[in-house]
Amino acid sequence: MDTKPTASPNNLTAQFDEIVCCITETRNRVFRLANSGLIDLYWLIGEKLSFKIKSSQWGDGVISQLADYIAANADNSKGFSDKNLWRMKQFYETYCTADKKLSALLRQINWTNNLSIMSRCKTLEEREFYINLSIKERLSTRELNKTIDRGLYERTMLDKPILSAVMREIAPISERSFRDRYVMDFIGSNCDNEYSMKQAIIAKMKDFILEIGKDFLYMGQEYRVQVGNEDFRIDLLFFHRELRCLVAFEIKMGRFRPADLGQLEFYLEALDRDIRKPHENPSIGILLCKDKDDEVVEYAMSRSLSPTLVAQYQLSLPTKKTLQTKMKELFD
Secondary structure, X not given: OOOOOOOOHHHHXXXXXXXXXXXXXXXXXXXXXXXXXXXXXXXXXXXXXXXXXXXXXXXXXXXXXXXXXXXXXXXXXXXXXXXXXHHHHHHHHHHOOOOHHHHHHHOOOOHHHHHHHHHHOOOHHHHHHHHHHHHHHOOOHHHHHHHHHOOXXXXXXXXXXXXXXXXXXXXXXXXXXXXXXXXXXXXXXXXXXXHHHHHHHHHOHHHHHHHHOOOEEEEEEEEEEEEOOEEEEEEEEEEEOOOOEEEEEEEEEEEOOHHHHHHXXXXXXXXXXXXXXXXXXXXXXXXXXXXXOHHHHHHHHOOOOOOEEEEEEEOXXXXXXXXXXXXXXXXX
């Protein structure tokens, strides 16, 4: 007769999850080490090629000969075509004068993302911005190219969000977590009321998350909070992983009105009293409106006791040329 104790299903699940977690962590660690090793190899090859050509020891045609030689003599020679060898040389020459911190960051993203950033970004500052973004948000190459297409670097440099004093105090990093303007060209131009706009955002949630940032975890639309005997509905509710707090989005089709802020503050109070967990930080509110006067916003928020932000949404994406012109004007 088998007298061995049997574990409860819940206990077994917890034990199984622990093993699955070990497998996942080890695979991720192996992938990071392999990726770092590969980038180190490409850097080394790029350095050697750069030296040989700059010192006139090799002519340009030698690169094609090298590619043929690698194909004939090296195991698993995929990825070492003459075109890729030239990219390795360019990769080394692009970053060889960069500081050690940036050089370390290069090894945390894959080669394809490195190529996109190297070829599409014009300055070292822009490249560093997208390298950090790729690491922080674990962007796929498709997502990375989309953010570059959307001029996220230029828009971020031009963005100066107006935050309430309380928000700056309780969430010092919020200025880099939120923006003054969000571009939502992906929802189309047929939204004629707040409900249809919310539905369009829900239908394109992946694009919306990419625009506002991957640290936002979606929790629901028309999120119900009960105060007294009345029900109230928050347009969109998210949780922000880095800030460790609930973030309520209220959408307004028209121009910002100071009275809108009172409604948002009421929702934040309800979230903090009834929904927020003890280990979480105070909830943050974002009023997303079609238009706003920054001076009116500043007046309205000057005595606000809640962590809030008033942002504007646009339904069309500014051209890269327009953004770059504005950046030139700003830095000049």
